[in-house]
Amino acid sequence: MTSAGLPESLIPTLPGEHYTDPEIFRLEQERIFETMWFCAARSSDLGRPGAYKTVDVGRESVLLTRSRDNSVRAFFNVCRHRGAKLCTEESGEVRRSFQCPYHAWTYDFEGKLVAAPNLTRMPDVGRTDYGLAKVSVREWLGYVWVCLAEDPPSFEASVIQDVVARLGDAESIGGYDIENLEVGERIVYDVKANWKLIIENFMECYHCATIHPELTEVLPEFADGFAAQYFVGHGAEFGDDVKGFTVDGSEGLDRIPGVSDDQDRRYYAITVRPQVFINLVPDHVIFHRMYPVAADRTVVECDWLYLPHVLESGKDVSRSVELFDRVNRQDFDACERCQPAMSSRMYAKGGVLVPSEHHIGEFHEWVQERVAGQ
Numbered sequence: 001m002t003s004a005g006l007p008e009s010l011i012p013t014l015p016g017e018h019y020t021d022p023e024i025f026r027l028e029q030e031r032i033f034e035t036m037w038f039c040a041a042r043s044s045d046l047g048r049p050g051a052y053k054t055v056d057v058g059r060e061s062v063l064l065t066r067s068r069d070n071s072v073r074a075f076f077n078v079c080r081h082r083g084a085k086l087c088t089e090e091s092g093e094v095r096r097s098f099q100c101p102y103h104a105w106t107y108d109f110e111g112k113l114v115a116a117p118n119l120t121r122m123p124d125v126g127r128t129d130y131g132l133a134k135v136s137v138r139e140w141l142g143y144v145w146v147c148l149a150e151d152p153p154s155f156e157a158s159v160i161q162d163v164v165a166r167l168g169d170a171e172s173i174g175g176y177d178i179e180n181l182e183v184g185e186r187i188v189y190d191v192k193a194n195w196k197l198i199i200e201n202f203m204e205c206y207h208c209a210t211i212h213p214e215l216t217e218v219l220p221e222f223a224d225g226f227a228a229q230y231f232v233g234h235g236a237e238f239g240d241d242v243k244g245f246t247v248d249g250s251e252g253l254d255r256i257p258g259v260s261d262d263q264d265r266r267y268y269a270i271t272v273r274p275q276v277f278i279n280l281v282p283d284h285v286i287f288h289r290m291y292p293v294a295a296d297r298t299v300v301e302c303d304w305l306y307l308p309h310v311l312e313s314g315k316d317v318s319r320s321v322e323l324f325d326r327v328n329r330q331d332f333d334a335c336e337r338c339q340p341a342m343s344s345r346m347y348a349k350g351g352v353l354v355p356s357e358h359h360i361g362e363f364h365e366w367v368q369e370r371v372a373g374q
Contacts, residue, residue, distance in 0.1 A: 011353040011361040019194040019342035025295040034058035067109040075132035142179035168233035175258030181305035193335035195292040235266030245281040246319035253283040
């Protein structure tokens with residue numbers, strides 16, 4: 001028996017309150033999402049100078065925009081005058097500047113205060129000192145990543161290291177040329193479940209034979225319960241009669257040129273903490289971003305990325321989209337079935353993990369360490 005009084009084969013999970021308690025969720029927002037690199041948007045969503053998006057990161061609203069030098073800038077979406085939200089729309093485009101709708105304090109794309117009523121009568125007010133508060137920003141894989149921490153952790157030692165830990169090296173993802181792929185489909189899911197339930201589900205395939213008939217037809221080894229993430233560098237191989245990563249196993253699309261022969265006809269799944277899932281197949285990439293909203297609600301934005309000429313030629317991508325859209329809906333339905341039970345007296349001390357889910361136990365330890373401030 002283990003120290004938790006369980007058989008040696010079983011591992012304890014987090015107690016149920018970790019999925020329902022607003023105070024625990026607040027600590028996760030503060031100590032995980034507001035301190036780590038957070039994938040906020042696709043770079044192409046900020047197509048030209050003046051384009052902007054607002055994204056909730058932890059408890060903060062962040063304004064993303066493209067500057068005139070074509071770089072992406074990020075700021076707290078808070079006017080420095082009286083704290084009004086500067087941009088109230090989720091996305092849009094401005095010509096020259098951002099103007100607060102309350103008192104018309106106005107900022108350029110670099111965040112500098114450029115105008116305000118009677119500003120010339122206040123020569124002691126520094127245009128930079130009272131500009132928008134900057135947020136650290138980085139572009140990678142064609143996505144915009146931000147970090148609210150005053151002293152951000154190393155991007156290489158955190159985000160890129162999660163990819164290395166899964167694939168064995170950083171070069172293996174480079175051949176997919178993700179930054180130059182284009183969004184062929186985007187689906188936003190509003191999931192009535194805690195963000196950790198979604199990550200736990202993505203990390204294991206013990207459930208695959210039960211709820212993913214289409215996926216296990218394409219990837220037969222998933223029927224045995226071992227997730228692609230179980231082995232470093234391992235990619236789940238397509239079935240012998242499967243031609244492509246599509247809902248019916250039919251022919252896929254043009255192979256991404258940088259994908260090696262060793263990577264062909266294989267599926268790789270990567271978790272980048274705290275809120276990104278990357279799925280690699282030879283002809284496209286499926287990229288999930290989670291936005292935790294409440295202890296029992298998570299918005300998941302999923303992009304299907306393809307070679308530009310595939311989309312320009314009008315080729316049908318619907319069969320590839322349908323496969324993982326079904327997988328997503330099956331997964332999220334399972335998470336929503338679990339969420340109500342997290343507050344049950346039967347789950348007050350948690351549940352158990354089987355050996356093939358050991359990496360979920362490691363994830364739980366990581367979450368607890370972060371929340372404890374370690």
